[in-house]
Amino acid sequence: xxxxxxxxxxxxxxxxxxxxxxxxxxxxxxxxxxxxxxxxxxxxxxxxxxxxxxxxxxxxxxxxxxxxxxxxxxxxxxxxxxxxxxxxxxxxxxxxxxxxxxxxxxxxxxxxxxx
Amino acid sequence: xxxxxxxxxxxxxxxxxxxxxxxxxxxxxxxxxxxxxxxxxxxxxxxxxxxxxxxxxxxxxxxxxxxxxxxxxxxxxxxxxxxxxxxxxxxxxxxxxxxxxxxxxxxxxxx
Numbered sequence: 001x002x003x004x005x006x007x008x009x010x011x012x013x014x015x016x017x018x019x020x021x022x023x024x025x026x027x028x029x030x031x032x033x034x035x036x037x038x039x040x041x042x043x044x045x046x047x048x049x050x051x052x053x054x055x056x057x058x059x060x061x062x063x064x065x066x067x068x069x070x071x072x073x074x075x076x077x078x079x080x081x082x083x084x085x086x087x088x089x090x091x092x093x094x095x096x097x098x099x100x101x102x103x104x105x106x107x108x109x110x111x112x113x114x115x
Numbered sequence: 116x117x118x119x120x121x122x123x124x125x126x127x128x129x130x131x132x133x134x135x136x137x138x139x140x141x142x143x144x145x146x147x148x149x150x151x152x153x154x155x156x157x158x159x160x161x162x163x164x165x166x167x168x169x170x171x172x173x174x175x176x177x178x179x180x181x182x183x184x185x186x187x188x189x190x191x192x193x194x195x196x197x198x199x200x201x202x203x204x205x206x207x208x209x210x211x212x213x214x215x216x217x218x219x220x221x222x223x224x225x226x
Contacts, residue, residue, distance in 0.1 A: 004158070043159070043202075043216035090158050106158030 002027065004093050004107035012113045018079040021110045025072050025093030029105070031055075032074040033098050034066060037088040037109070049074055050097045078112075086114045119203045124221040127197075133190040135220050137203030140184040147206060148179060150188045151216070152199040159202065159216070162188065193224045 005024045013019050025032050034046040045058040049068035068074045072093075078085055088111050092104035120138040127133040139148065149164040163170055163177045165186075170177045176189040190197055202219040 042218055045215065092158070103161035103164070106160065108156075108158050 004091060004105050006089075006091055006107040006110050008110060009108065010111045010113075012115060013081050014115050015081055015083060017081050018077065019081060019112060021076045021078075021089055021091075021112070023074045023076070023091035023093075023107060025074070025091075026095075026105055029093035029095050030072050031094045031096065031098050031104075032068055032072065033092045033094075033104060034074070034076050035090045035092065036060070037090060038086075043090070046076070048098050055097060081114045083114050085112065087112060119205055119217050121201070121203050121217065121220045123218065124223065126223050126225055127190075127193045129195060129224055129226050130192055133193040133197065133222055133224070135188040135190075135201050135203075135222060136185065137188070138185045139203070139205045142183050142205050148177065148183075148186050149204040149206060150175070150177065151202045151204065152197075153202070153219070154196075154199040162201075193222075195224050195226065198222060198224045 004026055007022045023032055031050045033048040035043050036046055037043045046060055046064055047054055047066050048056045052068045063079045066074060066076045088109045090106050090109045092106045094102050094104045096102050098104060147164050147166050150162040151159040152162055153159045163172055163175050165177045165179055167179055167183060177186060179186045200219040200221050202216045204216060
């Protein structure tokens with residue numbers, strides 16, 4: 001069974017630009033969660049989608065948004081990029097909503113660098 | 116979700132058991148304890164979780180104290196590939212959960 005895949009793996013953007021990251025969950029998984037990981041703040045929860053609906057959201061500004069498609073693939077968009085958005089963006093999938101006590105499977109992440 | 120406290124780093128000899136402690140003194144009755152690990156430059160990997168009983172799977176054992184204020188993750192025979200940052204997480208379920216990772220423990224397995 002293929003794992004969680006994320007594209008692209010590496011990305012360089014400049015301030016003010018916008019970026020879209022993609023996540024394909026494990027086949028059959030309907031929950032996709034997004035996380036931001038930085039050296040200073042650690043791993044922080046962004047949002048979770050289940051069956052195309054956002055179920056939960058972390059404390060990030062509105063510049064961070066996401067969506068999920070009917071095939072459970074998810075995209076995350078960051079508009080008006082700031083230097084502080086440089087981070088490893090991880091997505092995780094699970095078969096049930098992440099709020100159920102099940103395990104999440106993480107992808108390898110997208111390393112975003114904002115110059 | 117309750118906060119957790121873990122040592123910043125630990126060392127372990129290859130082949131020996133690695134015992135990683137976690138303090139979660141403010142845990143509430145319906146919060147679970149989860150363990151994940153992250154090997155450098157990879158996404159976190161689920162290890163194990165539990166509520167009050169000790170749990171074991173093919174990767175590790177989780178020992179939760181009777182008062183649930185602390186737990187220990189045990190890797191019975193550590194290998195070099197177990198070198199990673201280990202995160203102990205305490206979380207509620209339900210639609211308003213927030214999975215929050217702390218700083219974790221860097222476990223270095225030495226040959």
